[in-house]
Amino acid sequence: MSKTRAVTAAVAALLIAVTAGCGSSTGGSGDDSAGSTTGGGDAATSAVGKQGTVDQLRPMSDYCGDRPITVGIAFGFAGNTWYNVARAEFEAAAKECPNIEKVLYADGQNNAQKAISDIQSLVAQGADALVVFPNVNSKAMLPAIRAATQRGVKVVPAVASPGGEPGKDYVDFVGQNSVNDGRQMAEFAVRALRGRGNVVFLGGTPGNTQSAEEFEGAKEVFDANPDIRILGGRIVDTNWDVAQYPRIVGGLLTKYGDIDAVLSDYGSGAAAGMRAFVSAGKPLPVFTGSDGNEFSCMYERNKRTSPDMQIATMSSRPWITRVALAKAVAAAEGVPNEEPSLLDIPLVEDSVAGGEQAPRCDESLPPDFFWSSRLTKDEQLKAFG
Numbered sequence: 001m002s003k004t005r006a007v008t009a010a011v012a013a014l015l016i017a018v019t020a021g022c023g024s025s026t027g028g029s030g031d032d033s034a035g036s037t038t039g040g041g042d043a044a045t046s047a048v049g050k051q052g053t054v055d056q057l058r059p060m061s062d063y064c065g066d067r068p069i070t071v072g073i074a075f076g077f078a079g080n081t082w083y084n085v086a087r088a089e090f091e092a093a094a095k096e097c098p099n100i101e102k103v104l105y106a107d108g109q110n111n112a113q114k115a116i117s118d119i120q121s122l123v124a125q126g127a128d129a130l131v132v133f134p135n136v137n138s139k140a141m142l143p144a145i146r147a148a149t150q151r152g153v154k155v156v157p158a159v160a161s162p163g164g165e166p167g168k169d170y171v172d173f174v175g176q177n178s179v180n181d182g183r184q185m186a187e188f189a190v191r192a193l194r195g196r197g198n199v200v201f202l203g204g205t206p207g208n209t210q211s212a213e214e215f216e217g218a219k220e221v222f223d224a225n226p227d228i229r230i231l232g233g234r235i236v237d238t239n240w241d242v243a244q245y246p247r248i249v250g251g252l253l254t255k256y257g258d259i260d261a262v263l264s265d266y267g268s269g270a271a272a273g274m275r276a277f278v279s280a281g282k283p284l285p286v287f288t289g290s291d292g293n294e295f296s297c298m299y300e301r302n303k304r305t306s307p308d309m310q311i312a313t314m315s316s317r318p319w320i321t322r323v324a325l326a327k328a329v330a331a332a333e334g335v336p337n338e339e340p341s342l343l344d345i346p347l348v349e350d351s352v353a354g355g356e357q358a359p360r361c362d363e364s365l366p367p368d369f370f371w372s373s374r375l376t377k378d379e380q381l382k383a384f385g
Contacts, residue, residue, distance in 0.1 A: 052340025064097035065333025072104030076136035088383035090321035129328035182217025197260030245272035267292035294367030
């Protein structure tokens, strides 16, 4: 794991030059070294479920091919600014391939039936390569994904696994190693709390596999540290909706009183949750989240009056859509893609470690500005709308 901002900066620089990939612990299957024919893949053979690191990733241009194609991206839920930036990353990557003639988009609006209909609609509109975020009732979306594959569309689910068999039901699954993310959040909390305290675990939409896997990883760590207790013993759903976090965290404060750590994978949501502590007149505790300007700035504003406050951030990785697009386009074009689809992503910031990993705040930038985005500053600001 990187322990310096220099290493983090190097990773970010590499992501500017390449289309990067990261995965989920349950999404991929198969040997880490041997390639297998991708779902519906004609001439191409690609690694399925391969674990690796960002230095194994290559430019999008390596996978463009030359056959004119239509690509699409379907989110099961796209209700916050992260998805705006992730969509912009996808569209920017598509522009790197001159043979991509059309880019389609759909938002399931946190409705599983609409998300399924969206996949069917994009297929009907002629998508050749399709990236799907099954981040609402993930397993329910598998039949639509499987049907699209059977129609010859090269489908790559990302971030939340729909289950099924990668390489058969779809090309491959792309996302971060969510179990490892959960472990890192929990290990940070153990360090920050010195092995003792009460924590709550904030997830996203109900039933999504990303939050379930993160919770699995965190629980492994906390089971080995019995003086750390997960209040309620379960994931608290938030829908990754910034507006809901103050109410949800406020309710948890009312219910439990003292909370020593709040584990979240969404930095903007965690920052909103911090306001519940401020409103209650309580000092801020330990928090985790994805990297984002407001989250780090909340730390900077409050650390002097909240001496026990510490934060750690993981990469927000909105560039994950680029990774998935590279896999889908390569399959549609018959171009081999041996990149890893499952990556362990190190912590970006760690206030306990400090130094070059100290949280980064720029009050002149928007609250949701993501330091780990591949977009330029102006491109990201435009994506916010």
